Amino acid sequence: MAKNIVIVGAQWGDEGKGKIVDILTKNADVVVRFQGGNNAGHTVIVNEEKFVFHLMPSGILHKNKDCVIGDGVVVDPVVLINEIEVLEEKGIFNGKNLHISKKAHLIMPYHRRLDVSRERLKGKEKIGTTGRGIGPAYEDKAARIGIRCGDLLDETLFREKLKRNLTEKNHYIQNVLHQVGFEIHEIYHSYMAMAEKIAPFIKDTSELIYTAMNEKKKILFEGAQGTLLDIDHGTYPYVTSSNTTAGAAPVGSGIGPSRIDKAIGITKAYTTRVGEGPFPTELGGKEAERLREHGGEYGATTGRPRRVGWFDALAIRYAARINGLDGLVITKLDVLDNLKKLKVCIGYKYKGKKTTTFPTDAQQLDKYTPVYEVHEGWLEDTTKIKKFEKLPKKAQKYIRRLEELSGVPAIMISVGAARDDLILIKNPFTR
Numbered sequence: 001m002a003k004n005i006v007i008v009g010a011q012w013g014d015e016g017k018g019k020i021v022d023i024l025t026k027n028a029d030v031v032v033r034f035q036g037g038n039n040a041g042h043t044v045i046v047n048e049e050k051f052v053f054h055l056m057p058s059g060i061l062h063k064n065k066d067c068v069i070g071d072g073v074v075v076d077p078v079v080l081i082n083e084i085e086v087l088e089e090k091g092i093f094n095g096k097n098l099h100i101s102k103k104a105h106l107i108m109p110y111h112r113r114l115d116v117s118r119e120r121l122k123g124k125e126k127i128g129t130t131g132r133g134i135g136p137a138y139e140d141k142a143a144r145i146g147i148r149c150g151d152l153l154d155e156t157l158f159r160e161k162l163k164r165n166l167t168e169k170n171h172y173i174q175n176v177l178h179q180v181g182f183e184i185h186e187i188y189h190s191y192m193a194m195a196e197k198i199a200p201f202i203k204d205t206s207e208l209i210y211t212a213m214n215e216k217k218k219i220l221f222e223g224a225q226g227t228l229l230d231i232d233h234g235t236y237p238y239v240t241s242s243n244t245t246a247g248a249a250p251v252g253s254g255i256g257p258s259r260i261d262k263a264i265g266i267t268k269a270y271t272t273r274v275g276e277g278p279f280p281t282e283l284g285g286k287e288a289e290r291l292r293e294h295g296g297e298y299g300a301t302t303g304r305p306r307r308v309g310w311f312d313a314l315a316i317r318y319a320a321r322i323n324g325l326d327g328l329v330i331t332k333l334d335v336l337d338n339l340k341k342l343k344v345c346i347g348y349k350y351k352g353k354k355t356t357t358f359p360t361d362a363q364q365l366d367k368y369t370p371v372y373e374v375h376e377g378w379l380e381d382t383t384k385i386k387k388f389e390k391l392p393k394k395a396q397k398y399i400r401r402l403e404e405l406s407g408v409p410a411i412m413i414s415v416g417a418a419r420d421d422l423i424l425i426k427n428p429f430t431r
């Protein structure tokens, strides 16, 4: 039985982590986000009501669970306050269970501007970012000029840091981008007003998690984005600006790596990607349209249509290695219900040479063509099925093959958007 579990996306994000985190939160005492920011978008459906969070840990829908925005997250206070207000309106927010790390960096208005303007300048070479200022905020963190949530608690320090940053940022914005710069007073006043609202939640969250662990509480570490968007291990440069893999959980929440018991990877039964970058199993034309419509494959954050394609076993095997996955959650199986034939990528080919190892080089990956095996579709509705053995035989065979190819056992299969559209094989918190 595991106490501390990390959940990560095994593909390019949008694997349906929000729902799985929401389900596992029932067994957890604390839910921690450890990287990324409001580039994420978790959709959770509870009692037919749809919630989309970008920054809040998905566990916030459970009143008695502690939710932590950890050290490695970048926080846009505007978004945070919006999400708090939505929860307040629904009577879900009690003001006690949200904890924000003092060390988490703030996303500032100039970060958003830089993100969008840079993408525009890049033209065809663009990454396809979410435009939320994530990259520029992490850049400032690495450049050691970032402003952190804890700085909001000291007006003088905040103003000083802001002033130093604006001198440099305005120089770039005015002289390189030829745009109007930012006024210190405007940012200062708006951030101080927001600080008043969120100050009670800003604290040493590493200590909070440490204490909870010593009290034998169960902790769920909720990853955002996916393995292939990891800044080191993803399809660089078409990645996000944080480490999205399981190794980031201890660093981004301020605990020792030996405290994590299990890593669970979430994968769709097929593949999607938003933004630019290589995607060997991508589909085009009518086939793509059908899968996109059927799976509702539009970005939760930007509304962009997602690129869609077949399951890529090389990518999942790679994710299993990089994250040390103990279990796989396969989502959206039901989206494949009406397909006569399904394909699974089992290798890549380039100039007559075949490989079964996922290449880490984006340029190289772009050159490969996939080698597929074809599976027969089950052509039955799976949405109400609760037991693996009740799945159509062909669907069982498909899942067994994905397990075999990835080398990781499936512990849950999601067969619909609602919380209970789920086949639970093994709950890592209880077994």
Ligand code: IMP
Pocket (backbone or CB within 6 Å): 012, 013, 014, 039, 040, 041, 127, 128, 129, 130, 131, 132, 133, 134, 135, 224, 225, 229, 238, 239, 240, 241, 274, 275, 276
């Ligand atoms: P950024 O994180 O906004 O800088 O975007 C970098 C890349 O990561 C782009 O391709 C985005 O589409 C992608 N990305 C960022 N967050 C998510 C996510 O939560 N799901 C899927 N893709 C994401």
